[in-house]
Amino acid sequence: MNGSSSQVAIILYPGSNCDRDCERAFKDIFGIGLLKVWHTEVSLPKVRGLILPGGFSYGDYLRSGALASFSPIMTAIREHAKKGGSILGICNGFQILTESGLLPGTLLRNSQNQFICKKTKLISSKKDFLWKKIVSEKTLDIPVAHKDGRYYLDANGLKNLEDNDQILLTYENNPNGSAKDIAGISSPCGKILGMMPHPERAALPHRRISTDGKKILEYFLSQAL
Amino acid sequence: MKYKIDVAFKKEILDPEARAVEQSLRKKGFSAIKNITISKTFFLELEDKSDSLEEVENLARNYLTNPLSEIYVIQKIDAEQGVQGNNL
Numbered sequence: 001m002n003g004s005s006s007q008v009a010i011i012l013y014p015g016s017n018c019d020r021d022c023e024r025a026f027k028d029i030f031g032i033g034l035l036k037v038w039h040t041e042v043s044l045p046k047v048r049g050l051i052l053p054g055g056f057s058y059g060d061y062l063r064s065g066a067l068a069s070f071s072p073i074m075t076a077i078r079e080h081a082k083k084g085g086s087i088l089g090i091c092n093g094f095q096i097l098t099e100s101g102l103l104p105g106t107l108l109r110n111s112q113n114q115f116i117c118k119k120t121k122l123i124s125s126k127k128d129f130l131w132k133k134i135v136s137e138k139t140l141d142i143p144v145a146h147k148d149g150r151y152y153l154d155a156n157g158l159k160n161l162e163d164n165d166q167i168l169l170t171y172e173n174n175p176n177g178s179a180k181d182i183a184g185i186s187s188p189c190g191k192i193l194g195m196m197p198h199p200e201r202a203a204l205p206h207r208r209i210s211t212d213g214k215k216i217l218e219y220f221l222s223q224a225l
Numbered sequence: 226m227k228y229k230i231d232v233a234f235k236k237e238i239l240d241p242e243a244r245a246v247e248q249s250l251r252k253k254g255f256s257a258i259k260n261i262t263i264s265k266t267f268f269l270e271l272e273d274k275s276d277s278l279e280e281v282e283n284l285a286r287n288y289l290t291n292p293l294s295e296i297y298v299i300q301k302i303d304a305e306q307g308v309q310g311n312n313l
Contacts, residue, residue: 106293113241
């Protein structure tokens with residue numbers, strides 16, 4: 001691996017299942033190999049960016065993402081965030097970020113009580129210059145695949161998200177009852193990103209979905225590298 | 226000491242599972258049903274040296290519930306009599 005290829009790590013939990021899609025996307029698009037870190041580790045290799053992949057960590061027991069947020073690697077993830085390192089949490093990764101308090105809100109059972117797996121149209125909401133530059137399209141086609149994707153936060157919290165330009169993406173047709181149609185948010189500084197849709201599944205042309213997800217991965221890298 | 230911890234969604238949180246049970250039972254003819262809520266119950270037994278209500282509160286508040294969407298109720302379980310309504 002060359003220098004740039006060891007800049008991003010991916011955390012693996014028992015039940016993670018989208019890590020290889022992420023690996024493939026980062027390798028094929030950016031030539032970046034992801035370092036794999038098992039959840040029982042207590043320290044991280046020297047990286048600038050971290051990915052928390054989708055899946056069903058710990059079988060979604062207790063609450064989706066809850067047990068993963070208690071796992072040994074979490075202390076190192078918090079330190080990474082504190083030092084200004086960037087994090088991308090996708091689907092279950094987003095649930096882990098909210099459960100651990102690194103991002104506000106929580107993800108509840110979809111309002112229709114069903115697992116949803118389909119392509120969604122997302123509206124790019126963040127007004128940040130770099131986000132607008134990289135994720136230039138007004139709408140993006142990226143699929144979702146989740147049962148616990150209904151974003152919830154109290155009214156004050158939602159106002160803070162809007163005031164601090166933390167809403168990344170909203171659904172054009174809200175599939176799960178999320179507050180304010182929210183599909184993804186960021187920390188106030190934009191370094192920590194969490195989203196229910198799967199950008200890694202819509203990044204490579206051979207997947208025949210779209211390649212809009214590539215822009216999200218690009219934005220994450222712009223924050224990380 | 227044993228403890229019983231009930232965790233339920235706050236009133237303002239939609240629980241689609243409870244709504245589905247409610248609707249199905251109404252359709253079945255139980256028209257008197259006004260509302261159904263579903264809660265999770267944890268039974269907890271602590272080592273004597275850490276046995277304190279503060280420790281149970283800590284577990285309930287910071288781990289067993291998500292304070293944004295859930296509330297909890299802790300009950301001590303009497304070893305002889307159990308909690309009323311339970312067969313423990």
